[in-house]
Amino acid sequence: MATCPTCSKSVDEVEDPGAAPYGNFINYYTFNPPENRLSLIPATLLRDLGHNDSREEDTLILDVGCNSGELSVAFYKHVVSDLTPPRRKVHLLGFDLDEKLIRRAQQTSPEHSNITFMHLDITQDTKQLQDYLRQHCCTHFHLCLCLAVTVWVHLNHGDSALLQLLSHLASISKHLLLEAQPWKCYRSAARRLRKLGRSDFDHFKTLKIQGDVAIHLKEHLEKHCGMQLIQSFGSTSWDRQLLLFRRT
């Protein structure tokens, strides 16, 4: 039986993970369908976070590392369906460093005019996010999703890049929903690369942030980014917590 490429739990069939060193698996949602996370996230989330309170602004959601967009679209429908009738529009911007995945996302969700997908590597350039905010006359995203992305930024770019990513997301978001992969996923990802005869991830051996990664990230967000953990939606079947932070 094949295993999940990041945590080694069983799944039916997966892509050669060595070909996806950034977690850019082309069939990710066949082994981690949106429902796995959505079943933990209340459909009332936007209302609970104060959407519809503002008469001034639309609500903006950012999805970091959105892969082929299936979770982005399902998440959008999940939380927007609860807003009847919505007083303000809800827009979602998903981005990913993999251009092919973004093209697929754009092709599969053309009917949603409020959902946009763009090609962007968050470790390289963030100007497009500022442009998007400006276009919508907003200073921040109301909710940022950072789901199953941290391990890839961490392994490929190191401790400081991971902390910078969180600091940056905190600076442009009012709320952050974080799903950090636990340490066992790092070991599995590194082991797999070695098995394939490839050189190790650039930073794996020198990472100082280890062990309970989610706790380290929570501490960083609370001590250095002006964010506070306000809710945990529990853990997924892959033992990953879904943590909701709010800018204080």
Ligand SMILES: C[S@@+](CC[C@H](N)C(=O)[O-])C[C@H]1O[C@@H](n2cnc3c(N)ncnc32)[C@H](O)[C@@H]1O
């Ligand atoms: C395991 S998938 C998770 C997809 C989605 N967030 C979810 O949870 O369903 C990780 C995604 O993060 C993307 N990614 C990794 N590093 C990135 C970066 N620096 N900038 C943008 N996307 C990145 C990968 O291309 C991949 O599609």
